[in-house]
Amino acid sequence: MSDGPVFPLPEYLRRQSALLSQLDIHSILLIPTNDMKIRSNDVHFPFRASSDILYLTGWDEPKALFVGHHDGEEWKTTLFVRDNNELAERWEGRRVGVSGAQERWPVDNARDWESRLDALEGWIQTKSTVYIQQGHDQDLDTLVNRLVTTKTRERTVSGKGPISIVDPSPLLAELRIRKSESEISIMREAAIIASNAHTHAMRNTKGESNESEIQSLIESTFMKNHSVPSYGSIVAGGDNATILHYHANRDVVEDGSLILIDAGCEVQGYASDITRTWPVGGKFSQVQRDLYEIVLTAQIEAIEMCRPGNTWSDPHKAAVRSLSKGLVEIGVLDCSIEEAIGKNYDGRVREFFMHGTSHSIGLDVHDVGVIKPNGDDDGRLLEPGMVLTVEPGLYFPEWVETLNIDPKFAGIGIRIEDDVLITDGDPEVLTASCPKTVVDIENTVGKDV
Incomplete structure (x- = not known):
């Protein structure tokens, strides 16, 4: 279990600001970490977090999602992580958990990873563009694709809702170089x-x-x-x-x-x-x-x-x-x-x-x-x-x-x-x-x- 991110929190906040400042306020940013990779049968390769989530937050545990969304006044950041689970931790190792992430990581809010889809459904429907790195979280990809492609009478009348998916990787790459x-x-x-x-x-x-x-x-x-x-x-x-x-x-x-x-x-x-x-x-x-x-x-x-x-x-x-x-x-x-x-x-x-x-x-x-x-x-x-x-x-x-x-x-x-x-x-x-x-x-x- 990590005691905290590698760098002081202000460095991560500067990185997040440099990225979010390039996005329209009517967009939402979704950066999932890598998924676990199977080596053989039920044995996994050692986990290595996605480089982009490390760059933005320093978070190195599996099943995590960094979200940036604008609430009408300012950008807010949320980190969805695995919460503490005594039985799972006795098998797989200690977790930072939601409370630890909230206290020690460079985000406004930390929430349980299992709640991400329910929370995002509402957030995404108020945005026009979804910046997402796809291919890491199949359930998240399915949700985003459904919300962008589903046609309803309400969307037709109001014109509200997400209409495009954009990969934020080039923006992150330019910062990281x-x-x-x-x-x-x-x-x-x-x-x-x-x-x-x-x-x-x-x-x-x-x-x-x-x-x-x-x-x-x-x-x-x-x-x-x-x-x-x-x-x-x-x-x-x-x-x-x-x-x-x-x-x-x-x-x-x-x-x-x-x-x-x-x-x-x-x-x-x-x-x-x-x-x-x-x-x-x-x-x-x-x-x-x-x-x-x-x-x-x-x-x-x-x-x-x-x-x-x-x-x-x-x-x-x-x-x-x-x-x-x-x-x-x-x-x-x-x-x-x-x-x-x-x-x-x-x-x-x-x-x-x-x-x-x-x-x-x-x-x-x-x-x-x-x-x-x-x-x-x-x-x-x-x-x-x-x-x-x-x-x-x-x-x-x-x-x-x-x-x-x-x-x-x-x-x-x-x-x-x-x-x-x-x-x-x-x-x-x-x-x-x-x-x-x-x-x-x-x-x-x-x-x-």
Whole structure:
């Protein structure tokens, strides 16, 4: 049972006000939390609240609904939650309950979740627009759809009642894309824990190992620091590292191979996301080192572009240019650097670097926010408070015959990823404490074995 929301109440109230001020007073806002997900039969996955209800209220229990409605004078907020139930709590854990929510959460009123449909029926019928995130509460969706579509003589005569349904998610996404100082503080904590986890795995691995053993080193560090994985960890040795979203995490990693680990943690709802690639034996071979230095140089140049006023695409373009130059220079690509880059940054380098360089990060590891409005290739301008990943990579899958990969490069996958805060000046790398230069990695791997 939570003692209260993560941030001081005024921060949540500012967020609510920023959202509600964009809505017509003849509308109603409905933000339900996530529903429980079945893992198998009657066993559920661990519950994780919706990021938007966390953003607006800090409420992290199941079966909750945030409502904003205007009473003719001002906006009023209500949080529908599960009330206390001694028997249920003995099985499933303590609940805050209605009284606790009323006392300690940033809303005008708290009410029993079971009463939400009866209360909303009257409220919705006085409004013209329903802002709702659908797909989380089937009974709520059914109610809203019925009230919007039902035709009655009274509605025909008076013209009153809801006539449209609008998804408020884009409005919330635009608010969430810029982080407050309080949010950034928690993201720094998540970044440090994840950095320490990667470092712990490096220090405790030497020679042949197993992907699952290395995963346990990472995730045990998360748990010891009161965090959870922010996504399914990728622990990929050798040729497995050429699969972008590899998740089996059970193969032997042979001495002399590289291991690619993409793993981050979540602290109080906020994610970190780090990738490091390192030799399990402690030393890069010359070929591994050459490719690694190309990726590292590309990442450094991309991070340098993470400044206010630059576009969202500028870090990616810097990475593509740098990777192209490096691959041409070592003979992986037998073309000009311009051909490797391509007219629209879609040249031959994309044979070995298939993904984008960045994504937003925050309450979701792939956080919300439109980054290329109206399909603009350059994307929006970067602003202070935005946090994004920077993660170039190179992948040489031995099993893809159409690429005609030189055998000395085959089976190597390298990605380096950091979380970067846009500031008024230089970019702040939140994950900077995690080793990533060749020297630092070689001085770390196996040191506690």
